[in-house]
Each structure stands twice: as C-alpha cells, then as structure tokens.
Amino acid sequence: MESLPVEVIGNILSRLGAARDVVIASATCRKWREACRNHLDTLSFDSDDWPVYHDLTTVRLEILITQTIFQTRGLQCLSISMDEVDEFSAAPVIAWLMYTRETLRQLLYNVRTTPNVNILEKCGRQRLEVLDLSNNSITGVDPSYQRFPCLKSLSLSHISISALDLSLLLTACPKIEFLSLVNPEIAMSDSQATMELSSPTLKKIYFEAISLDKFILEADGLESLILKDCTLEYFDIIGKGTLKYLEIDDVSVLHLEIESTENLEVIDLSSFTIVWPKFYQMISRSSKLRRLRLWGVVFDDEDEIVDLETIAVCFPQLSHLSLSYDLKDGLINYGLQGPTKLENVAVLELGWTVISDHFSLWVAGLLERCPNLKKLVIHGVVSEAKTHEECHMLASFTSSIVQLMRKYMRVEVQFEYE
Amino acid sequence: MASAKVFVLRTCDGETFEIDESVAYVSETIKNMIEDGFGHDLIPLPNVSSKILLKVIEYCRKHVSNFESSKKTSNGDEKDKDNDSWKKEKEAVPEVEKDAEEKARVEELKEWETTFIDIDQQVLFDLLQAANYLNIKGLLVMAAEKAASMIRGKTPEQIRETFNIKNDFTPEEYEDIRKKDAMNDFTPEEYEEIRKKIADNHFTPEEYEQIRKENAWAIE
Numbered sequence: 333m334e335s336l337p338v339e340v341i342g343n344i345l346s347r348l349g350a351a352r353d354v355v356i357a358s359a360t361c362r363k364w365r366e367a368c369r370n371h372l373d374t375l376s377f378d379s380d381d382w383p384v385y386h387d388l389t390t391v392r393l394e395i396l397i398t399q400t401i402f403q404t405r406g407l408q409c410l411s412i413s414m415d416e417v418d419e420f421s422a423a424p425v426i427a428w429l430m431y432t433r434e435t436l437r438q439l440l441y442n443v444r445t446t447p448n449v450n451i452l453e454k455c456g457r458q459r460l461e462v463l464d465l466s467n468n469s470i471t472g473v474d475p476s477y478q479r480f481p482c483l484k485s486l487s488l489s490h491i492s493i494s495a496l497d498l499s500l501l502l503t504a505c506p507k508i509e510f511l512s513l514v515n516p517e518i519a520m521s522d523s524q525a526t527m528e529l530s531s532p533t534l535k536k537i538y539f540e541a542i543s544l545d546k547f548i549l550e551a552d553g554l555e556s557l558i559l560k561d562c563t564l565e566y567f568d569i570i571g572k573g574t575l576k577y578l579e580i581d582d583v584s585v586l587h588l589e590i591e592s593t594e595n596l597e598v599i600d601l602s603s604f605t606i607v608w609p610k611f612y613q614m615i616s617r618s619s620k621l622r623r624l625r626l627w628g629v630v631f632d633d634e635d636e637i638v639d640l641e642t643i644a645v646c647f648p649q650l651s652h653l654s655l656s657y658d659l660k661d662g663l664i665n666y667g668l669q670g671p672t673k674l675e676n677v678a679v680l681e682l683g684w685t686v687i688s689d690h691f692s693l694w695v696a697g698l699l700e701r702c703p704n705l706k707k708l709v710i711h712g713v714v715s716e717a718k719t720h721e722e723c724h725m726l727a728s729f730t731s732s733i734v735q736l737m738r739k740y741m742r743v744e745v746q747f748e749y750e
Numbered sequence: 751m752a753s754a755k756v757f758v759l760r761t762c763d764g765e766t767f768e769i770d771e772s773v774a775y776v777s778e779t780i781k782n783m784i785e786d787g788f789g790h791d792l793i794p795l796p797n798v799s800s801k802i803l804l805k806v807i808e809y810c811r812k813h814v815s816n817f818e819s820s821k822k823t824s825n826g827d828e829k830d831k832d833n834d835s836w837k838k839e840k841e842a843v844p845e846v847e848k849d850a851e852e853k854a855r856v857e858e859l860k861e862w863e864t865t866f867i868d869i870d871q872q873v874l875f876d877l878l879q880a881a882n883y884l885n886i887k888g889l890l891v892m893a894a895e896k897a898a899s900m901i902r903g904k905t906p907e908q909i910r911e912t913f914n915i916k917n918d919f920t921p922e923e924y925e926d927i928r929k930k931d932a933m934n935d936f937t938p939e940e941y942e943e944i945r946k947k948i949a950d951n952h953f954t955p956e957e958y959e960q961i962r963k964e965n966a967w968a969i970e
Contacts, residue, residue, distance in 0.1 A: 334915075335879065336875065336878060336879060336882070337882065340878060340882050340890070340894070343890065343894045344878075344894045344897045344898050344901070345898070345901070347894055347895050347897075347898035348898050348901060348902060350902070353901060353902050353903065356904070356905065356906055356909070357901055357906075357909060358927075359906045359919075359924075359927050359928075360906045360909045360910050360913075360915050360917065361910070361915045361916060361917055361918050361919070362918050362919065364915070365919075365927070
C-alpha cells in the first residue's frame with residue numbers, strides 16, 4: 333500500500349462517494365490526506381449515508397459541507413441530497429458552487445435555497461456534463477451567455493420554471509442527450525398552456541407528472557420516450573423517425589401525434605387513455621415492432637378493441653405481446669377474427685383485473701394465433717375479499733388452462749398473481 | 751486462426767508469458783512499448799510478478815472476448831473499447847432499452863467480475879500497482895472499486911489495520927484534523943461514552959491502550 337502513487341489512492345477514495353467515509357479516510361495518514369486534498373474527484377452528501385445527518389441542525393450541516401468541500405481541490409462530481417433539510421441558506425450554497433465552478437462535471441442538488449439561488453448562474457457551466465436539480469426555481473435563462481457546452485444529461489424534479497425558460501435552456505445545451513422532467517411547476521404566459529421544446533440531440537426523454545394543454549416536442553434524434561402520470565390535451569412529437577422505444581404509464585392524452593413511427597421497436601402502454609383508432613393508425617406503420625404491451629387500458633366499443641388481425645399484419649416481427657384489458661362480451665371474438673398468424677411471437681403475457689369466464693376462451697384464441705410460442709405468462713389480480721363466485725371462476729380457469737396447455741406442451745407457462 | 755501476432759512478456763521473477771496482440775494492446779503501456787519498436791524481443795516487466803501477471807492476462811483476455819461479443823449484439827456501432835461495466839462511471843445518459851442478448855452478456859460480465867476481484871488484500875494491492883503501471887484502465891477501476899468497498903464504513907484505525915498504514919500525523923496535526931472534521935472517528939454517542947469512561951476510568955486494558963494510542967496528545 334505504501335508504494336501506490338497518491339493519484340491511485342485518490343482514484344480509490346473517489347469511489348467512496350459518501351463524504352463521511354472520505355473524511356475518515358483522510359484522517360488515516362498523510363498520503364491519504366493529500367489524496368483527498370488534491371486527487372479526489374467525487375464527494376457526496378446524502379442523508380441516506382449517515383444517520384447522524386438527521387440529528388444535525390441545518391446550520392451545522394452547512395458548516396460541515398462547506399468545510400469538507402473547501403478541503404478538496406478539483407472536485408468533479410458533487411452530490412448534495414438531503415431529504416430532511418427544508419432549506420439551505422443561499423450563502424453557503426453559492427460558496428459551494430463557486431468553489432467547484434472550474435472543475436465540476438456532475439452536480440446533483442435537491443435542497444431548497446433561501447433566498448432562491450439561480451443555480452444555473454452560479455454553477456460551473458464549461459465542463460458540466462450531468463445536472464440533476466430538485467426543489468428549486470430556474471428563472472431568467474439567457475442562452476447568449478449561459479451555455480452548457482458539455483451538458484449531456486439534465487434532470488429537473490419539482491422545479492419551478494417558465495415554459496419559455498425551459499425551451500431556452502434546451503437551446504443552451506447543444507450536446508444534450510437525456511432530459512428528465514418530474515412534477516415541474518411550469519409557468520405559462522398564454523391563457524392556453526403551451527410548451528414548445530426543441531433539441532436535435534436529445535435521445536432519451538422521461539416525463540413524469542406533467543400536465544399541459546399543448547405540448548410540441550421537436551426532437552430529430554429521439555430514441556426513447558417515457559411518459560408517466562401525465563395529462564396532456566395535445567402532444568405533438570416531431571422527429572425524423574428515430575424513435576425506437578415508447579413507454580406510457582398512467583397517462584391521458586386527447587390528441588397524440590408522433591411524426592414518424594417506422595422505427596419503433598417497443599411500445600409499452602399501461603393505463604393509457606387515448607382515442608384508440610387514431611392511435612392504431614399512427615402505430616400501424618411500425619413494421620419493426622418487437623414488443624407490444626397494452627395493459628390496463630379501457631376500450632369503449634368495438635372500434636377501439638385490439639384486433640389481432642391488424643397486429644399480425646402490421647407487426648410481422650413482433651416477438652413479445654402483452655395484453656390485459658377488460659374483456660367485454662362479444663368483443664373477444666371480434667378481436668380474434670382473421671387468418672393471419674403471429675409467427676414470431678415467442679412470449680405472450682395475458683392478464684385480467686377482474687376474472688371472467690371469457691378469459692380462458694381468450695387465452696385459447698390467442699394461443700392458436702401464435703404457432704411458435706415458447707412462453708406464456710398469466711397475470712392475475714386476486715381481490716382480498718374472495719367471493720365464492722370469484723373462487724369458483726378461478727377454479728374453473730385453472731382447470732381450463734390445464735386442459736388447454738396439454739395441446740401446447742412446448743410452451744412454458746408461468747403465473748403471476750397479485 | 752489467422753496469423754495473430756504474439757508477444758512475449760517477462761516478469762520480475764524471470765517467467766515468460768505469450769499473449770496475442772489484441773490482448774497485449776489492452777495495456778496502454780505495453781501498447782506504447784510495442785509501437786515504439788520494443789516488441790521483437792521479450793518485453794520486460796520488472797515491476798510485475800508472474801502471479802499477478804497471470805491475473806492481469808486473465809482480465810485482458812476477458813476484455814477482448816467481451817468486446818468481440820458486444821460488437822455482435824450491438825448494432826455494430828463502433829463502441830469505445832473501454833465501454834461497458836468496466837468503466838463504472840455514473841451513467842451520464844441512461845442506456846436505451848437493451849435487447850435480451852445484450853442484457854445477458856452484461857449480466858454474465860458482472861458475475862465474472864465479482865469472481866475475478868474476489869481476491870485477498872495483498873493480491874489486490876499488487877493488482878492495483880500492476881494495473882497502474884501497465885495502464886489498464888478497466889482493471890484499475892475494478893480494483894479501485896474493490897479497495898473502496900474495503901474502506902467504506904470503517905474508522906480511521908480500522909482502515910489503518912486493514913491496509914497496514916502507519917499513522918504519520920504528529921499529535922498537533924491530528925488535533926487540527928479532528929477539529930476541522932467533525933465527521934471522523936467517533937459518533938457523538940461514542941465520544942460521550944468515552945469521555946464518561948475516561949472520567950470514571952472503566953476501560954479494559956485493551957480499550958485503554960487503543961484510546962491512549964489515538965489520543966496521545968491529550969492523555970499523555
């Protein structure tokens with residue numbers, strides 16, 4: 333250990349992350365102290381790391397963080413995540429940001445500051461690659477002098493920002509690849525809430541708890557889009573057909589438009605409220621689709637039901653199909669009509685939320701359409717208060733499945749009940 | 751197999767090892783030596799023992815074969831050789847959905863890594879030295895992570911014991927450090943307990959010896 337160069341010690345200690353471990357390590361001997369002083373690139377103050385953090389006053393924490401940061405030189409990754417702290421005062425926060433300005437590549441900060449600190453203004457911009465901010469406000473974005481030439485990943489959670497500033501911020505990040513917005517407080521100037529975001533370099537987007545009237549997203553390089561718990565009236569995604577992965581969970585959109593869907597490989601929808609015929613039309617061009625999941629969706633009438641013929645014809649490369657929706661009388665047969673087989677489907681996942689007699693018929697119908705199936709997974713919801721009727725249905729379902737699977741001996745069957 | 755170039759490495763204890771060009775090139779140091787024209791004869795590695803070089807070669811071979819199979823499962827993009835879990839840097843951009851084959855490959859690699867780095871301390875330090883000298887980034891990262899895992903959660907004295915480090919601070923320096931860093935050594939409760947004990951002198955001989963050593967500046 334004696335002969336390891338101080339830079340290597342610094343490399344090792346940079347992997348500790350938690351500030352307390354780093355400080356303790358720096359108290360072992362001179363070489364390690366020097367390593368922490370001059371060769372430490374990562375420091376993290378996370379309330380999960382050390383239980384004693386909870387017992388310290390905010391002022392004490394501010395002092396502690398300041399003392400520790402100021403004993404380093406050349407810090408590249410700084411993470412301050414203190415869930416139990418209401419707010420830090422502006423002065424120490426500004427000090428931390430200014431001290432690390434020249435070298436910082438990654439910043440994570442989740443504590444409110446009072447008075448509000450314009451973090452984008454104070455933090456290092458030249459080298460910043462990852463920025464993860466929560467519980468703060470962003471105002472007055474000016475791309476003419478505020479540029480983030482290296483920023484690849486931007487995550488904003490519970491941030492207060494205007495639609496205009498958000499849009500300007502993206503233009504100030506010429507290399508941005510990942511954007512995450514969680515529960516933003518978006519201030520609008522118009523009476524109609526419109527947001528327009530544009531970035532040719534964005535590859536992956538994650539939106540959660542967003543509520544907007546009109547949202548126009550222009551992302552020519554977009555490969556992956558995840559929406560969770562959002563309410564949108566009008567969502568228009570303009571692109572050059574690079575989108576491969578689409579995941580939507582607990583979202584309602586009145587009007588969704590995705591410019592080019594030809595290269596979609598995965599469509600994962602659950603608890604999704606949309607006008608289905610239009611949606612089907614839009615994704616019917618996704619001939620490269622490998623995985624399709626329609627889970628916990630509601631179809632109001634037969635126009636909306638998922639019909640296997642269309643799926644088989646439009647998605648010849650489909651290998652993984654997951655379906656779970658309320659099976660209404662008469663609609664099952666409608667969905668099962670047609671001759672075309674799902675030749676490439678190897679995994680089939682079928683689920684019920686309320687068990688019914690129709691379910692086993694439906695399973696049987698689907699098995700017939702998948703000649704090369706390897707695995708079947710049944711997802712069932714079993715209510716706490718099991719009525720006699722429900723038990724009876726579960727029993728008859730079990731019997732019918734056993735009989736059914738005798739015809740398909742090659743298929744592996746799994747059950748997941750919750 | 752096509753005529754792959756082979757190089758011979760010689761360790762400090764006189765043993766020789768033959769490796770393919772692709773495996774040799776995983777080490778920046780060896781790569782530079784070869785490119786500077788030193789590859790024709792034996793390449794001497796006076797700082798590396800045969801025991802350690804065996805381990806290093808094992809890593810390099812895995813690295814090469816992993817890179818080959820990753821090229822097959824990815825879209826054939828020119829991926830950086832240092833990519834994958836070897837880097838272990840915080841993912842700046844989360845990966846877009848990988849397919850099953852790719853996921854399996856990454857899983858297998860992680861498992862291999864865990865077994866590979868499950869080595870005793872002395873071997874770990876020698877490996878760190880070797881990885882640093884031979885300039886093999888991925889190996890250095892892996893070994894450094896392992897070393898960090900051995901440091902986490904320990905007190906300074908425990909760390910010194912584990913790594914056989916001499917406490918070379920003067921009492922004054924140490925006092926200064928303790929004042930500055932409220933987070934080292936004892937928790938507030940521990941410290942309170944110790945203060946009380948010092949007052950009542952309820953220590954066992956071993957406890958007292960430990961405390962005496964660490965607090966020589968105050969007690970002696």
